[in-house]
Amino acid sequence: MRHLLILGGGTGGTIMANKLAAALDEQEWQITIVDATEQHYYQPGFLLVPFGTYRIRDIVKPRRQYLPRRVNVIISGIDHIDAEKKSVTLANKAVLKYDYMIIATGADIHPEQIEGLMDEEWGRSKFDFYSPKGANRLAQFFKTWQGGKLVLNIAEMPIKCPVAPLEFLFLADSYFTKRGMRDKVELQLVTPLSGAFTKPTSSRVLGEFLERKGISVVPDFNIARVDSKEKKIVSWDENEVSYDVLVSIPTNMGDAAIQRSGLGNELNFIPTDKETLLAEELKDVFVLGDATNLPSSKAGSVVHFQSEVLFQNFLEHIDGRPPVAHFDGHSNCFIESGFDKGMLIDFNYKTEPLPGEFPLPGVGPFTLLGESRINHYGKLMFRWVYWNLLLRGMELPIEAEMSMAGKRV
């Protein structure tokens, strides 16, 4: 009997459990998955909670419901990984041995990394929307807010879903306009990047969008601390930005168990081969999604594309053959742009997001790097796709490898 251990039952871990449970012989393989909690959140939904589109109960399901029956599910934190002994010690001190392991422990926000962020004003005038609690508190706050200056600050890169901060501002513009109080609300993006986004073409296009919607940008701002009394954020080089409401995207880090095991980089992300998804320094271990140190986006679509590569390479690896599939960095993100419209970007390691049309049989085409209603409905439809097709490891009509079809160069 060979033992596959999957750490993390989020998007990546759940997809792999489903794909591999169907592919590996039940007489020969035991599959175990470990996660700290019983709840599986549809993370893209957090963005829509502050504006009342979703409530938290609309975006959470029981984790086990999406895992195959043959898979042994353990709900526990992880203490550490011992790669030499090929074992994992859980928070309750139980020890699990493995022959092969997939690490999909994800990334989470760490507001405590920023001096002065988590004081008595946290949840009153300072919020996050990357957690159920944070998104919910912001929703409650917006209901009675009379207006003022809302600053959205990205602490440092990388972050999960790098377009979410922009979407948040677009949706805020739309939300406060519909409430008839847009003239009482100032919206500002304060970012460590040199512009609205990272890559030149999309940074320019998204920058123009922000400008058109009356959202100002403070670039190259690296936050050192928050001064809650003066209601300002201060950068390492002593620049200051004042706020009435601070929406923070705090530092994103990999799981603390990775740090305890001495396996990660300075943000607890695991060095991973960017094409094969094998862990660089660990034997018989693959890494998936946000837990990796890959220079691809930390996003669900990326995990989905990676899962197809990982699946193929896993089957080769267990038979002693070299990996055959190569991940190209493909990412595909709907961007909510407000007023029931959306954009779509599609890119990989080598090709930056470009304008054009994205063909999708039966549904598309979607508009690339431009606004349309179908993009917005694509995003809303995706929640159904996530629970019913994506997590279950079903085929989606979109290739893991990026295509240039429809893109204007």
Add this chain to the structure above:
Amino acid sequence: MATMTIGTKTLALDADGNLANMNDWNEEVARELAVQEGITELTPQHWAVINFMRQVFAKEGDAPSIRRLTKESGVDTKTLYQLFPKGPAKKAAKIAGLPKPKGCI
């Protein structure tokens, strides 16, 4: 393609304005790149950061982040920003003759 001139030599630059060929780099080039970034004098502390960045790049193929610089180069974050105002990682990489750090998309 953009270029920079140093003495009688013309060096190619990439789209970010960093050296296109790392082998073109030497200490004189570093001093010239520093001036372009508004740093008139490279102190021993500057050089400690620059050399650390080059070491990491030679080993790993990417320049280190600010967080890692703080953790491993022996220079704290506050000082890093005084040495290389605005973006220490980006600026130090440029002066060190390395491509812009990949960071993330």
